[in-house]
Amino acid sequence: MFTNILLDQGVLLQFAEPPVEIQMQHYAFLVDDELFDRAYARIRERGLDHWADPQMKRPGQTNTEHGGRGVYFMDPAGHGIEMITRPYL
Numbered sequence: 001m002f003t004n005i006l007l008d009q010g011v012l013l014q015f016a017e018p019p020v021e022i023q024m025q026h027y028a029f030l031v032d033d034e035l036f037d038r039a040y041a042r043i044r045e046r047g048l049d050h051w052a053d054p055q056m057k058r059p060g061q062t063n064t065e066h067g068g069r070g071v072y073f074m075d076p077a078g079h080g081i082e083m084i085t086r087p088y089l
Contacts, residue, residue, distance in 0.1 A: 028082040
């Protein structure tokens with residue numbers, strides 16, 4: 001079973017319900033500040049583990065790298081999700 005998320009311009013993300021044997025992947029999403037605030041609020045409300053860094057050494061924080069904000073968390077299948085508000089230069 002999959003959870004489907006339809007994004008702008010016809011992009012469809014399908015998240016498989018665990019348990020699924022798929023190699024861990026990293027997905028990064030560039031979002032605006034409003035969406036970041038809404039999504040980060042949901043991460044905190046749900047008590048999800050999250051980090052300011054990909055090495056997971058700064059738990060429960062966001063970062064301000066690259067002139068924006070960023071956060072890392074894991075999806076239910078164990079994939080690394082990165083959400084940033086400014087692109088890397």
